[in-house]
Amino acid sequence: MTLQQARADRIEEELWTLSRFSVEGPGVTRLTYTPEHAAAREVIVAAMQRTGLSVQEDALGNIIGRREGSDPALPAIAFGSHFDSVRNGGMFDGTAGVVCALEAARVLQESGYVNRHPLEVIAIVEEEGTRFSSGMLGGRAIAGLVSDADLDTLVDEDGVTVREAATAFGLEPGELRTAARTRDDLRAFIELHIEQGPILEQEKVEIGVVTGIVGVRAFRITVEGRSDHAGTTPMHLRQDALVPAALMVREINRFVNEIADGTVATVGHLTVTPGGLNQVPGGVEFTLDLRSPHEESIRLLVDRIEAMVAEVAAAAGVEAAVNGFFALSPVGLSPVVVDRVRDAASELGFTHRDITSGAGHDSMFIAQITDVGMVFVPSRAGRSHVPEEWSDFDDLRKGTDVVLHVVTALDR
């Protein structure tokens, strides 16, 4: 049987509709368990119902639209993404994957496709961690990685817990166990997402075949010197904390440039105390965000950075410490699904390349329980998490056609 093509005009219309569910201000701000979330939920549920899907919400509010298959013994094949946003983000991050999954379900219905496996469109909550400072909460719940205790320890900036907010939203967060899936009931998950980086656009490639997701390490590096009067303390008697800290930042940058294997490092926040014009800096604290597709590179870099920080501090006569506070290993996606994504792009005549995701996604957790693949579409100028975020609707249509091909290939 031949499938019809996905339609860019329907993808466009639905994305604009969902983009309006945002608090006032530039771009899209749609936080979990808010009125904006509720409005988006309503539209997504209605779209699923129109497509003949039976709709359920799990304990945390992930929306699952399901179409039973001809063989009731088979596990489901699912596709989707998240529909929350960062503050003042764009209208494509996450939501594009949900809208394209809805479009894929429509095409299957209109083409009269008879599926063997149950098919599911999944719209996931709280991926960004904007409200509860805990990224990929919805995806982790699907992977069975959220504990009952998390519901009470994760709070928003007003001190409201996940349990309280989800309950007020009409959910039953205590039923977490029912949100957790296993390989026995979920055969595969395919996520279409915007690239959020510049590679596809720069190389004029239509489809990114995601082979893996980078590992992340986050550190706080502190340098302790001594604060003194900026006018009366001679240079050779100072314990200025900022000068060695600046050297550390430069050295980290140099190390990572030397590796040149896709590893990136960012010092994004730096605090100088006491922070006065006429005071010698007594203390510096800066963050380090380290990401790499290669666990080995991360390990080597961390060793090298720790040694360098100790050396630079000793030479400057100050104290320094490197404290890690977040670690996530790189995730390789399932070759079974990745190969099918690549084949689908080729068969459809789209230019494609393998790519590593530099951002975290729900898929990295769902990959712990089943076969997962991701399809990237180009982002204009690589911009994301900003109001200017943009992907062309026709590129999203191509990505949807790839998802359709992968789903039906896995279903056979």
Ligand SMILES: [Zn+2]
């Ligand atoms: Zn996203």
